[in-house]
Each structure stands twice: as structure tokens, then as C-alpha cells.
Amino acid sequence: MTITAGVYNDIPSALRIPGVYIEFDDRLANSGVWQTRLLVIGQRLSGGEKxxxxxxxxxxxxxxxxYYGRGSMLAEMLRAALAVNPYQETMALALDELEAGTAATGSVTVTGSALRAGTLSLYIAGYRVRVGVDAGDNAEAIATAIVAAIGDNDRLPVTAAVDGQDANKVNVTCRWKGETGNDITLTLNAKGERSIDGVTFTVTDMSGGDGNPDLGDAIAVMGDTWYHYIACPFTDTANLDELTPELDRRYGPMVQMGSRAFAAFRGTHSETGTFGSGLNSPHLTVMGTGHAVSPTWLWAATYAMVGAGALTNDPARPLQYLALPGLIGPRKEDLWTKAERNLLLFDGIATFTVADDGTVQINREITTFQTNMAGVASDAYLDIQVPETLERIRYEQISRILSKYPRHKLATDADASLYGAGQPIATPNVIKAELLDLYRDFIQSGWTQDYAGYAESLQANIDPDDPARLNVIDSPKLVGQYRIHAMQTQFRR
Known part of the structure; x- marks a missing residue:
């Protein structure tokens, strides 16, 4: 077959100057690494630079x-995420508190006098505050010491003051307005520390926080920049109603820059199940924290970073048993049973377990997808690995086609043997061959299976109404995840 001047990109055909002209074509050299980006959304404090x-x-x-103020929600989310994986590209999007919102409040009331010297361990949103107590200290002195200890830790999400009417009572206020403040726990001796003999502490849980920032503002700023993973601290209905359509849009064929969002919800088993049942997105996963000691925004950031790292390495591999470092789960008596976790997995809620040493681990990382477009129950996108693997397959297909056929002509297969050697012509069979070759790569990577079935399903033809358009249909069969081992042992004697 004859090579013609038309195959060259930069060497002109009308050339009479003597010389050797060699151009380079990088289409076959594309071996770029899949790089992902995590976006952490959260509230800043006014003292930050950004x-x-x-x-x-x-x-x-x-x-x-x-950037965002020491002790701010966003700064602590980023600190927790980067502690898990400092090599993941991490972007932050700062939001101001809602001016019309209210800050959550709680309290600790002290009763009695210390019979011995010791150290009080008060956990606030999972941060341990150690308060020195001398033998004989009365309730007022201990309350004052608690306020001072809280004031000395500028990473805490709260401020504290002795109540103006009751000197034995410490009032605690979230440093920002919004519903997330209600997820701050005030817990004594969360890790089994010894209490102070002779003293009783009565905790009033944080409540009253209201009015989250509008995620719509954040979405507008995101534009069409590709954020593969998003850590979202807000789970109110209004914000999720803005986020989930945006996730669908990004995943769609006209944008093709899908994102998986990670969030967390705190509540009783019943509240968590009800919350999850109201969601239905293949791109949103929500971890039900129960009455965990660590707050939801840190769960969201940690869960997102752990998921981002593992899924970037292998989108089809399950996340079960991966640790969520730094998080403190519920007390042992407050942990959900297997039966309760199983119910939540049918309510669109991801679950966790706590190891004997207190390490929080992913149990199953499902999405909130539960019904298809017809409203029929579906598990098509139950596991986050499904949209993740499809995203990677699509990316590799786009990359292969645009790398090797960026300026090609399109023609039928009928005259393929007559086209000049090296002619930049793509035909349906040429593209099918590329896709079949890619599918072998997917199988080798452990993302797909059944090459014969895929080859049989693959169809390609030039659109009858548009000679510049190639229509392709394929049917990849994704691998599953080894989650359940069911076995019957029929023993003999």
C-alpha cells in the first residue's frame, strides 16, 4: 500500500526544498497516569486569609x-483528610456561615467536690480536653477549670463560659452557625479514663444549631472543573437536593467528569434509616455514624479521603475493612448490631464497624441509589464501585480514541483494503478493534470479565443521517466484589 503526503500532520505536501524532514506523533505514546482530585467543602472562620x-x-x-481559621470546620476536615493521605491532590472550597442561622449550644453541670486529685477527660467532638482537678476542688472551681481548658485549645469547635446564673454550669457554644453544630458531642471519659471521685457531671447535648450555608453557591464556583471526589459536611434536604442533580449532570455524556460525594449522618437507627430511605443517588454515599464521638464533618472528610485513595488505585476493589483513621466511634453499648447494620444497607446507608482496639473500619460502602427511573427497586448502582469502574472505562475509551484518532476521516469498511497505507481513516471495524483491545486491558486490570460476551455485544456503524458520526453500543460485564461467603458444611460421622 502506498503512503501519501496526507498522512503527515506538519510536513506540507507542497515542498521542494531539499532535506530530511521528520515529525513526531505522540498518539501512540500516551501512558498517562489516572490522577484524581478531592474537593473538601466546609465552613471557614472569619480569621482565615481566604x-x-x-x-x-x-x-x-x-x-x-x-487559610480558613484555626479550629474552623474546613481546616479540621482538611487536617483529618491529609493525615490519611497527603499525596492525594486536595482542594478546598470555603463557605461562610449563614448570617440568619443560629449556633448550637450545650452544657456541662458539675456537682460535688473532688475526693482526690486527678484529671478529667472531656471529649468535645472527639478532641480530648484534659482538666486538672485538685483534691477538695468544689463544683465551681472545677467548672472554672473546664472553661479555662477549653479556652486553651484553639482547635476545638466550641467556646465555653461559666453560666451567669449557675456557677457550677459550663455553657458550650459552637464557633459557627448551622445544623452541623448539633453533631458536636460532649463526652466524659470516652476511652475509659478514670473519673473524678466525688464529682458528678451532667451533660446537656448540643442542640439548636440551624441554617446551613447554601451548597448552590459552591456548585456554581465548581463550574466544570473535574473533582473526582467530594467531601460534603451537610446533609440537610435542601442542600442534597442541589448536590445530587449536579452529580448526575457531571456523570452525564455531555460533561463526562463524574464525582462521588461522601457525607455522614448522625442519629438513632430509626432516624438514620428514615433519612437514607429519602435519598436516591448513585454518586452519593452517606455513612451512618450513630452516636459516634467524632463529628459528622470529620467522618465525611476521612471517609472521602480513604475512598479516594483506594478507588483511584482500583475502582473495582471493595473498601470493606479499610480503617477510617482518627475517628472515634460510638461507645460499645451504642454500636449497631449486625441485624441493624443490614437493615441500614437496605436504606441506602453505608455502615462501619469498630475493632477491639477502637479502630473504626468501613463495613460496606454503598451509595444511596435504591430505585431506577421508573421507581422500581434496583441494585444497579448499589455499590460505589459500579459508577467508579464505569467512569474509568469511559475515561480510557475517550483517551484511546482521542489520542489515536484526533483528526481522522471516517469511512465504511467496504473499501478498507483500498485506502492508502497510513491514511488517517477510521472505520467501524477499526474502532471496534480498538475497543476490543482496550477490553483486554480492562480484564487484565480486574475491572471487567467475559471477553467473548463483550465482543459479541459490540456494535458500530456510521450514522445513516450523519457521515461524520460513528454510533457504538457495547456491554461490558463488570467484576463483582467478594463480600459474602455463604457455605454449607455437610459433615459426616
Whole structure:
């Protein structure tokens, strides 16, 4: 077959100057690594350098403090995430509190006098505050010491003051407005520390926080930048009603930059099941935390970073048993049973377990998808690996086609043997061959299976009404995840 001048990109055909002209074509050299980006959304404090709705790359907890205010929700989310994986590209999107909102409040009331010297361990949103107590200290002195200890830790999400009417009572207030403040726990001796003999502490849980920022503002700033993973601290209905359509849009064929969002919900088993049953997105996963000691925004950030790292490495591999470092789960007596966790997995809620050493681990990382477009119950997108694997397959297909056929002509297969050697012509069979070759790569990577079935399903033809359009249908069979081992042992004697 004859090579013609038309195959070259830069060497002109009308050339009479003597010389050797060699151009380079990088279409066959594309071996780029799949790189992902995590976006952490959260509230800033007024002392930070960055304005609200700014999007910035963050590489350390110290930088997050500087940008968004030390002890802010966003700074602590970033600190927790980067502690898990500092090599993951991490972007932050700052939001201001809702001016019309209210801050959550709670209290600790002290009764009695210390019979011995010791150290009180008060956990606030999972952060341990250690309060020194001397023998003979009365309730007022201990309350004052608690306020001082809280004030000394500028990473805490709360401020504290002795009540103006009751000197034995410490009032605790979230440093920002919004519903998330209600998820702050005030817990004594969460890790089994010894209490103070002779003293009783009565805790009033945080409540009254209301009015979250509007995620619509964050979505507008995101534009069409590809954020593969999103850590979202808000689970109110209004914000999720804005987020989930945006996730669908990004996953769609006209954008093709899908995102998986990670969130967390705190509540009783009944409240969590009811919440999950109202959701239905293949791109949103919500971890039900129960009455965990650590707050929901840290669960969301940690869950997102652990998921991002593992899914980037292998989109088809399950996340079960992966640790969620730094998180403190519920007390042992408050942990959900297997039966309760199983029910939540039918309510669209991801679940966790707590190991004997207190390590929180992913139990099953499902999405909130529960019904298809017809409203019929469906498990098509039950596991997050499904949209993740499809995303990777699509990316590799796009990359292969645009790398090797960026400026090709399109023709039928009928005259394929007559086209000149090296002619930039794509035909249906040529593209099918590329897709079949890619499918072998997918199988080798452990993402798909059944090559013969895929080859039989693959169809391609030039559109009868548009000679510049190639229509293709394929049917990849994804691998599953080894989650359940069911076995019957029929023993003999």
C-alpha cells in the first residue's frame, strides 16, 4: 500500500526544498497516569486569609489553619483528610456561615467536690480536653477549670463560659452557625479514663444549631472543573437536593467528569434509616455514624479521603475493612448490631464497624441509589464501585480514541483494503478493534470479565443521517466484589 503526503500532520505536501524532514506523533505514546482530585467543602472562620467561595489547593493542616481559621470546620476536615493521605491532590472550597442561622449550644453541670486529685477527660467532638482537678476542688472551681481548658485549645469547635446564673454550669457554644453544630458531642471519659471521685457531671447535648450555608453557591464556583471526589459536611434536604442533580449532570455524556460525594449522618437507627430511605443517588454515599464521638464533618472528610485513595488505585476493589483513621466511634453499648447494620444497607446507608482496639473500619460502602427511573427497586448502582469502574472505562475509551484518532476521516469498511497505507481513516471495524483491545486491558486490570460476551455485544456503524458520526453500543460485564461467603458444611460421622 502506498503512503501519501496526507498522512503527515506538519510536513506540507507542497515542498521542494531539499532535506530530511521528520515529525513526531505522540498518539501512540500516551501512558498517562489516572490522577484524581478531592474537593473538601466546609465552613471557614472569619480569621482565615481566604475569602468565602475561594477554591484553593491545600497541602497541610497548618496551611488550612492559615487559610480558613484555626479550629474552623474546613481546616479540621482538611487536617483529618491529609493525615490519611497527603499525596492525594486536595482542594478546598470555603463557605461562610449563614448570617440568619443560629449556633448550637450545650452544657456541662458539675456537682460535688473532688475526693482526690486527678484529671478529667472531656471529649468535645472527639478532641480530648484534659482538666486538672485538685483534691477538695468544689463544683465551681472545677467548672472554672473546664472553661479555662477549653479556652486553651484553639482547635476545638466550641467556646465555653461559666453560666451567669449557675456557677457550677459550663455553657458550650459552637464557633459557627448551622445544623452541623448539633453533631458536636460532649463526652466524659470516652476511652475509659478514670473519673473524678466525688464529682458528678451532667451533660446537656448540643442542640439548636440551624441554617446551613447554601451548597448552590459552591456548585456554581465548581463550574466544570473535574473533582473526582467530594467531601460534603451537610446533609440537610435542601442542600442534597442541589448536590445530587449536579452529580448526575457531571456523570452525564455531555460533561463526562463524574464525582462521588461522601457525607455522614448522625442519629438513632430509626432516624438514620428514615433519612437514607429519602435519598436516591448513585454518586452519593452517606455513612451512618450513630452516636459516634467524632463529628459528622470529620467522618465525611476521612471517609472521602480513604475512598479516594483506594478507588483511584482500583475502582473495582471493595473498601470493606479499610480503617477510617482518627475517628472515634460510638461507645460499645451504642454500636449497631449486625441485624441493624443490614437493615441500614437496605436504606441506602453505608455502615462501619469498630475493632477491639477502637479502630473504626468501613463495613460496606454503598451509595444511596435504591430505585431506577421508573421507581422500581434496583441494585444497579448499589455499590460505589459500579459508577467508579464505569467512569474509568469511559475515561480510557475517550483517551484511546482521542489520542489515536484526533483528526481522522471516517469511512465504511467496504473499501478498507483500498485506502492508502497510513491514511488517517477510521472505520467501524477499526474502532471496534480498538475497543476490543482496550477490553483486554480492562480484564487484565480486574475491572471487567467475559471477553467473548463483550465482543459479541459490540456494535458500530456510521450514522445513516450523519457521515461524520460513528454510533457504538457495547456491554461490558463488570467484576463483582467478594463480600459474602455463604457455605454449607455437610459433615459426616
Amino acid at each position: 475569602d468565602a467561595l475561594s477554591v484553593d489547593r491545600v497541602t497541610s493542616g497548618e496551611q488550612a489553619d492559615q
